[in-house]
Amino acid sequence: MSTSNTTAAGAQSTARAPAGRVRRMSRRDKWILGFMVGVPTLIQLVLVWIPTLLSAALSFTRWNGLSLADIKGAGLENYRFIANDYPPFWPAVQHNVLWLVFLSLIATPLGLLLAILLDQNIRGTRIYQSIFFTPVMLSLALIGVIWQLFYNRDSGLLNFLLGTAGTPQAVDWFGDSSVNIWAALVAATWRHAGYVMILYLAGLKGVDPTLREAAQIDGANATQTFFRVIFPAMRPVNVIVIVITVIESLRAFDIVYVINRGTNGLELISALVIQNLVGEGQVIGVGSALAVILLVISLVPITFYLSRAFGKDKEA
Amino acid sequence: MSMHEDALRRASSQAGLDRRTLLKTLGVGAVAMAGVPLLAGCTGGTAPSASGGAKTVTFGSGSSDEVPKAAYKAVTDAFEKKSGAKVSTNVVPHNDFQNKINTYLQGSPDDSFTWFAGYRMQYYADKGLLAPIDDVWEKIGGNYSEALKKASTGADGKMYLVPNYNYPWGFFYRKSLWAEKGYQVPKTFDELTALSKKMQGDGLIPIEFADKDGWPAMGTFDYLNMRLNGYKFHMDLTAHKESWDQKKVSDVFDTWKALLPYQNPNALGMTWQDSAKNLGDKKSGMYLLGSFLTQQYTDKTVADDIDFFPFPEIAMEGQDAIEAPIDGLLLSKKGGQNQAAKDFLAYLGTPEGQDVYASVDSANIATAKGADTSKFSPLNKKMADAISNAKSISQFFDRDALPAMANNVMIPALQSFIKDGNVDVKNLEAQAKSLYAAQ
Numbered sequence: 001m002s003t004s005n006t007t008a009a010g011a012q013s014t015a016r017a018p019a020g021r022v023r024r025m026s027r028r029d030k031w032i033l034g035f036m037v038g039v040p041t042l043i044q045l046v047l048v049w050i051p052t053l054l055s056a057a058l059s060f061t062r063w064n065g066l067s068l069a070d071i072k073g074a075g076l077e078n079y080r081f082i083a084n085d086y087p088p089f090w091p092a093v094q095h096n097v098l099w100l101v102f103l104s105l106i107a108t109p110l111g112l113l114l115a116i117l118l119d120q121n122i123r124g125t126r127i128y129q130s131i132f133f134t135p136v137m138l139s140l141a142l143i144g145v146i147w148q149l150f151y152n153r154d155s156g157l158l159n160f161l162l163g164t165a166g167t168p169q170a171v172d173w174f175g176d177s178s179v180n181i182w183a184a185l186v187a188a189t190w191r192h193a194g195y196v197m198i199l200y201l202a203g204l205k206g207v208d209p210t211l212r213e214a215a216q217i218d219g220a221n222a223t224q225t226f227f228r229v230i231f232p233a234m235r236p237v238n239v240i241v242i243v244i245t246v247i248e249s250l251r252a253f254d255i256v257y258v259i260n261r262g263t264n265g266l267e268l269i270s271a272l273v274i275q276n277l278v279g280e281g282q283v284i285g286v287g288s289a290l291a292v293i294l295l296v297i298s299l300v301p302i303t304f305y306l307s308r309a310f311g312k313d314k315e316a
Numbered sequence: 317m318s319m320h321e322d323a324l325r326r327a328s329s330q331a332g333l334d335r336r337t338l339l340k341t342l343g344v345g346a347v348a349m350a351g352v353p354l355l356a357g358c359t360g361g362t363a364p365s366a367s368g369g370a371k372t373v374t375f376g377s378g379s380s381d382e383v384p385k386a387a388y389k390a391v392t393d394a395f396e397k398k399s400g401a402k403v404s405t406n407v408v409p410h411n412d413f414q415n416k417i418n419t420y421l422q423g424s425p426d427d428s429f430t431w432f433a434g435y436r437m438q439y440y441a442d443k444g445l446l447a448p449i450d451d452v453w454e455k456i457g458g459n460y461s462e463a464l465k466k467a468s469t470g471a472d473g474k475m476y477l478v479p480n481y482n483y484p485w486g487f488f489y490r491k492s493l494w495a496e497k498g499y500q501v502p503k504t505f506d507e508l509t510a511l512s513k514k515m516q517g518d519g520l521i522p523i524e525f526a527d528k529d530g531w532p533a534m535g536t537f538d539y540l541n542m543r544l545n546g547y548k549f550h551m552d553l554t555a556h557k558e559s560w561d562q563k564k565v566s567d568v569f570d571t572w573k574a575l576l577p578y579q580n581p582n583a584l585g586m587t588w589q590d591s592a593k594n595l596g597d598k599k600s601g602m603y604l605l606g607s608f609l610t611q612q613y614t615d616k617t618v619a620d621d622i623d624f625f626p627f628p629e630i631a632m633e634g635q636d637a638i639e640a641p642i643d644g645l646l647l648s649k650k651g652g653q654n655q656a657a658k659d660f661l662a663y664l665g666t667p668e669g670q671d672v673y674a675s676v677d678s679a680n681i682a683t684a685k686g687a688d689t690s691k692f693s694p695l696n697k698k699m700a701d702a703i704s705n706a707k708s709i710s711q712f713f714d715r716d717a718l719p720a721m722a723n724n725v726m727i728p729a730l731q732s733f734i735k736d737g738n739v740d741v742k743n744l745e746a747q748a749k750s751l752y753a754a755q
Contacts, residue, residue, distance in 0.1 A: 077750070085746040175585020176585065261529075263530055280414055280719035280720075281722070284754075
């Protein structure tokens, strides 16, 4: 969401520059401009900023969710509780870090590799593209069913291929807390690689073919051409992919949620936020504090991205 | 889903409600952005009905599954015919209904609504969101056992719930398998472990067990706790009047350790449906679960082969306490002023009303004395007897305790206990203290 907003904002500011030079805007222009900037800002304010700020405020309170009079200040108690008394929290942080490492080292390079292969104009490249991209579009419930078929202990494909199905040695891919995070990461990679692939495919198409030719004339081999010329030329895409990888690993949620709602070895911060904020186990103060923690962590890559995006505008 | 859209449409057509609903949605939206559309759907579910002299009852139902939905429809139809009042039913998918109950009760709830006995009922009664129905109980009190009456009472001693049906938790097994191997129903814990050992020797999983979803293990905890420390301690512990950090609680887990080797070692990767299949396939000897288990056996030969026995006694109160979650009806605060709504509840508290319900939904046990038992299967009869002989009825951990305690604390704690046999009661107490203080 933030990506499209900022690019839109960037486009707006560049579009406004010539108008500023003329230094004259009719009253109607001002109205339209005000309207077009005001409405998105208002929507953003109401749907994003006010809830975010209220949530941050609630993280310093205890509230049963009933009447507003029941809100009691709690200071940093919720944060202390999370850090000291809430057993799933630290495993969740570790799993989020593991998620980030795995996506950056395995899933994203895999997506890049797929993109390069499919960019070679091999036969049926469209079909392959569709196949690899399909996981990105599938609904949560369907993903759950698919991986259940694959990982089920007694009747799953994986144990069947390993020859252990139905025997006591069968690996319990979802239930065994030492392996289920890896099972979930494979499922996450399956989606993430397709996403990254599409981004890089678009990036590769955008690279000026003359660069490639020039490199070849200079005697660079295929590997050199790619790493010295093509890859650096895709800098804008690289930045987007980095940010997406980081954000995806922070908000990773759906796959663990369909497996077992993010318990028993699959704790993730986002799953804990949901558990504490939505539904019967609602503890508004603790849930809000978890959400704030997640927000603060997320701000790091977002800031990085924004500074890169705007920094580049200035250079131009 | 269509009910939701319907509710939304009604909400938006009520101009008077709009601002309130909007404010509420905003406030809650701050903390639960994902829930916003659903919340609006729930709070706006009713039309103002008390106005005017027409005898109308609004009825919010979380019984959204096909069979219970039809069963409640039959009840409202029968009541309409009998009393001449009009019942307008608002069915909400049950997970949503349960999750959004806070907002529902504070918005504009229906006069009467489906809910269950336990902590949550007492909690909302305490907050003044429910209407006491002692006058209704004066009429129907004779239809209920003492244990059911106790379960329908709020913390203030007033009556709030009209029980409709319940379903017991206990051990289920296949008669033919037990007859073939010569197993006897265990009466004590020692007999249970001895039997388990024997079953293990016979190549069976002695006690079927599944806890991927987290909640089924609470049944084992509840029973061990009640049999070791008594019903009252169970209630006090779940209401956090007793500390978790004490020997009584550690004893429960220590006793459980004796049972763990006999429970299915793959429990953490299995749902109760997987376990039900194992029991049906005679791969395992017995299974501690609620009687909803039997709905899983569509093959009649298997279904007729299932039998039931209550959890064996351990140290206290024999087999007096039974875990049998009770579902029934409550009156919202607003519904308390509507005599027709009270009549509706009273009607469901009669054998007649419950027979109408049970004629459609026969999976559960009607609670009123004198309800028709002639159509009961022998198994249903046995379960009904077990309930009526019980001196106290517990509601299952997630109904007796603060939901956050059950969901956020017990599920991870029990899962890690199942994994390695360790539990940190000090930490349980620390979490309980913090969560109950937030209420």
